[in-house]
Amino acid sequence: MSKEPCVGGNSTSANAEYVAxxxxxxxxxxxxxxxKNSQYGSGEPLENLKLGAILEEAVYNNEPFSCSCSEAVPREWLWWKRMWKEISNYERKHIVHVAMHGIEGDKVDESLKDIAVYSVIKLYIYKKLCEALDKEKEQMEVGR
Structure with a gap:
């Protein structure tokens, strides 16, 4: 069997450098x-995303800004979907920056790091969305 060529020399040291x-x-x-998390809000997780989602709903639906009315509060899973959309907007500006400027662009490394962080936050949102959907499903089954 032939060994794959290694760019840059010894594959063991290249792999060690890569892993490091x-x-x-x-x-x-x-x-x-x-x-960055310490810069946003009062310490409630994803407070800035939730506020952004509330503001977007109010602007696009031409509704007054309100979060206190219990009838207006959507199901928990809907909040997670709205926050997913909001963080996707944050992430998108970095994706566009990288796409427009390529590997030699100014601050591409910073945008790539931000994209990575947003991806992990999206994993958390996905987890919470699944939990909320499962919870609602269980409640619906109990209510039958």
Whole structure:
């Protein structure tokens, strides 16, 4: 069997460098997330996304801004879907920046890191959406 060619020399040292770079980057992304998360809101998870989703609903539906009326509060899973849409808007501007400027663009590395952080936050939103949908399904089955 032939061995795949290795760009840059010894495959063992290249792999070690690759693994070290990716691991270090994950550590940096963790610190980036912690720093940015502390800048948003009062400490309630995803408060900025929820507020953005509320504002978008009010603007696009021409409704007064309100979050206190119990009839106007949508099901929990709908909040998660709205926050998914909101964070996708944040992420999209970075995706467009990378697509427009390519590998040699200014601050492409920062945009790629932001995209990675948003992807992990979207994993959390996905988890919470699934939990809310399961909870509602269970409640509906009990109510039969």
């Amino acid at each position: 770079f990716v691991s270090k980057t994950f550590d940096e992304l963790k610190e980036l997330f912690i720093a």
